[in-house]
Amino acid sequence: MNERLTKLTNWLKQEQIDAAFITLPDNIFYLSGFQSNPHERLLGLAVFPEQEPFLICPSMEVNDAKNSGWKYEVIGYSDTERPWDFVEERVKARIKNIQKWAVEKEHLNVERYEELLSRFPGAIYKSAEAILNELRMIKDQEEIALLRKACELADFAVQVGVHEIKEGKTELDIIAAIEYEVKKKGVSGMSFDTMVLTGANAASPHGTPGNTKIQKGDFVLFDLGVIYEGYCSDITRTVAYGDINDEQEKIYRTVLEAEETAVNATRPGVLAKDLDSIARNIIHQAGYGDYFPHRLGHGLGISVHEYPSMTATNELELKPGMVFTIEPGIYVPGVAGVRIEDDVLVTDGGVEVLTKFPKSLKL
Amino acid sequence: MNERLTKLTNWLKQEQIDAAFITLPDNIFYLSGFQSNPHERLLGLAVFPEQEPFLICPSMEVNDAKNSGWKYEVIGYSDTERPWDFVEERVKARIKNIQKWAVEKEHLNVERYEELLSRFPGAIYKSAEAILNELRMIKDQEEIALLRKACELADFAVQVGVHEIKEGKTELDIIAAIEYEVKKKGVSGMSFDTMVLTGANAASPHGTPGNTKIQKGDFVLFDLGVIYEGYCSDITRTVAYGDINDEQEKIYRTVLEAEETAVNATRPGVLAKDLDSIARNIIHQAGYGDYFPHRLGHGLGISVHEYPSMTATNELELKPGMVFTIEPGIYVPGVAGVRIEDDVLVTDGGVEVLTKFPKSLKL
Numbered sequence: 001m002n003e004r005l006t007k008l009t010n011w012l013k014q015e016q017i018d019a020a021f022i023t024l025p026d027n028i029f030y031l032s033g034f035q036s037n038p039h040e041r042l043l044g045l046a047v048f049p050e051q052e053p054f055l056i057c058p059s060m061e062v063n064d065a066k067n068s069g070w071k072y073e074v075i076g077y078s079d080t081e082r083p084w085d086f087v088e089e090r091v092k093a094r095i096k097n098i099q100k101w102a103v104e105k106e107h108l109n110v111e112r113y114e115e116l117l118s119r120f121p122g123a124i125y126k127s128a129e130a131i132l133n134e135l136r137m138i139k140d141q142e143e144i145a146l147l148r149k150a151c152e153l154a155d156f157a158v159q160v161g162v163h164e165i166k167e168g169k170t171e172l173d174i175i176a177a178i179e180y181e182v183k184k185k186g187v188s189g190m191s192f193d194t195m196v197l198t199g200a201n202a203a204s205p206h207g208t209p210g211n212t213k214i215q216k217g218d219f220v221l222f223d224l225g226v227i228y229e230g231y232c233s234d235i236t237r238t239v240a241y242g243d244i245n246d247e248q249e250k251i252y253r254t255v256l257e258a259e260e261t262a263v264n265a266t267r268p269g270v271l272a273k274d275l276d277s278i279a280r281n282i283i284h285q286a287g288y289g290d291y292f293p294h295r296l297g298h299g300l301g302i303s304v305h306e307y308p309s310m311t312a313t314n315e316l317e318l319k320p321g322m323v324f325t326i327e328p329g330i331y332v333p334g335v336a337g338v339r340i341e342d343d344v345l346v347t348d349g350g351v352e353v354l355t356k357f358p359k360s361l362k363l
Numbered sequence: 364m365n366e367r368l369t370k371l372t373n374w375l376k377q378e379q380i381d382a383a384f385i386t387l388p389d390n391i392f393y394l395s396g397f398q399s400n401p402h403e404r405l406l407g408l409a410v411f412p413e414q415e416p417f418l419i420c421p422s423m424e425v426n427d428a429k430n431s432g433w434k435y436e437v438i439g440y441s442d443t444e445r446p447w448d449f450v451e452e453r454v455k456a457r458i459k460n461i462q463k464w465a466v467e468k469e470h471l472n473v474e475r476y477e478e479l480l481s482r483f484p485g486a487i488y489k490s491a492e493a494i495l496n497e498l499r500m501i502k503d504q505e506e507i508a509l510l511r512k513a514c515e516l517a518d519f520a521v522q523v524g525v526h527e528i529k530e531g532k533t534e535l536d537i538i539a540a541i542e543y544e545v546k547k548k549g550v551s552g553m554s555f556d557t558m559v560l561t562g563a564n565a566a567s568p569h570g571t572p573g574n575t576k577i578q579k580g581d582f583v584l585f586d587l588g589v590i591y592e593g594y595c596s597d598i599t600r601t602v603a604y605g606d607i608n609d610e611q612e613k614i615y616r617t618v619l620e621a622e623e624t625a626v627n628a629t630r631p632g633v634l635a636k637d638l639d640s641i642a643r644n645i646i647h648q649a650g651y652g653d654y655f656p657h658r659l660g661h662g663l664g665i666s667v668h669e670y671p672s673m674t675a676t677n678e679l680e681l682k683p684g685m686v687f688t689i690e691p692g693i694y695v696p697g698v699a700g701v702r703i704e705d706d707v708l709v710t711d712g713g714v715e716v717l718t719k720f721p722k723s724l725k726l
Contacts, residue, residue: 064569110476175546180540184536209551210551293421
């Protein structure tokens, strides 16, 4: 059994939980090595304190599951079979009377929960996220190597984008060029829809790219990431095209100072909320407190947004092996939108910044 | 109130349900016009039989929600506030004692369900999918126009890919070229990760594209779609590169016959399962029954996989306005993988095929 599964079974024993039923594809990939998007079909991994685990998946994916290195039972079902009948039968063959389940309460839907409630009456349900978030939060050496590579490719993607900036090009033109070059490098997918925003579009923290053309005197904001062997990167850079005015420059300098100060404060023992406050105070003191409407960042790994959330209220203490984003921003409608984001790894001695593209204001 | 919301409120009245709480982004887009991916944050739409509906979203998206045309209350919350407190307060201000909720049982997670259970004790929960699937299944004229355009762009994308086929090019090379040209046309995103598969890779119905090079004598399979103004297309074409052997050709002809026969049988009054059987029987009679391991197709619209599922057991009767995929395939390891997929609209008189790229065997 791999180390990750062993840690999960140890937790089940310690908590006296009879079985975990895992359905989030990212958690299944983490625990089993099998990566799959089942859409609305059931993909499940059942893990027990002592008995052998099993995977259940659409029959057409059984070979892929086996080829991914999964050594235990794999149950396939066709579109006309009832997968929950198989789950019930295989679970009861291992443990007659389940009294305590662990399920992903942030993922399992009510329909599937009701299947469990009716097939295993009287059981109680604990959150599996408690252990899965904790395990996934601390990256091992193999994961760190993949994240380094994903970040290197994100740096490359921003570089491509910056080189494409030219008066009259649209946001979508530049996205097309970035993704073309990145995919030519062998990347199978982006972490999320690539964002290139300029002018008024950049002044919304969640703008949608379109046919807006780049003009001199505007910022161009890149927010993108790549998936490399299952691991995500996430970088934001904002660059000025042509001459910008004093207020735009002040906004840029403030975000940069907030970002770099938070990055440099990152080390074991610091609390997540302290990092958020460090950045937020700088922005507040510059008079833009009302224009930084989101948290400082989020965990990063197999999912592009994962535990922990780097908010002003999170008391979590940083530990070596954690990887998360630091991404303060200021968005003043009609003036400018600037965000700068790095992916950082907490090390024994402090911090390693995984994204390395320069943070220069001008092209 | 728009027609879609009116239909939902009418259903609530008819079923004597006090309130619906909708959290699936695609359903919120359908009902409100506001399109957003909130990731792990709460995005919710509360709808009542008589009272005014409200939206709740992260505060940084409030302006986007208003700009999307939503005319009713929008509640924003920051990352340090508790959005469920707002939900509870606003719902209770409208209806003191909720006795019956409608929620998306296929989407709402256990954690959020437990929030509702504890804040509105004693209520019972009905599936909101019952009505939402039925509403979304029948497309209106505006939706059909968008789907036609999304399919036209999918045809274009396949054309780009077919023109790129050349000995030595990799699957990822061709994907990069397709997405580049499509995004240059103003498309903001693909419906799902574009698949170009060749050789042994194509013999898995869910293969992953990589650095496999195209060789003469192989099939090249394209499965892709684009999102156009929120609506998805989904097309598959398989083409032979160079000379293929007799068994490969037989497989191709069988899939094509199965696909075209099912398309031509599509009209109001036919059952979903009948279409599946028509295609499956042709494949079975050709001796490949064991190599068609998936359903015939799936509904298509705002989601790339939506209700209904076109399976061998679905008794649903086809009605004008339904849009779904027809996509039989045969996957024989070591020999060939062929799938052909069209998006079809059920019309009063029969069927309109929305994807039009030719289904020729050879380049």
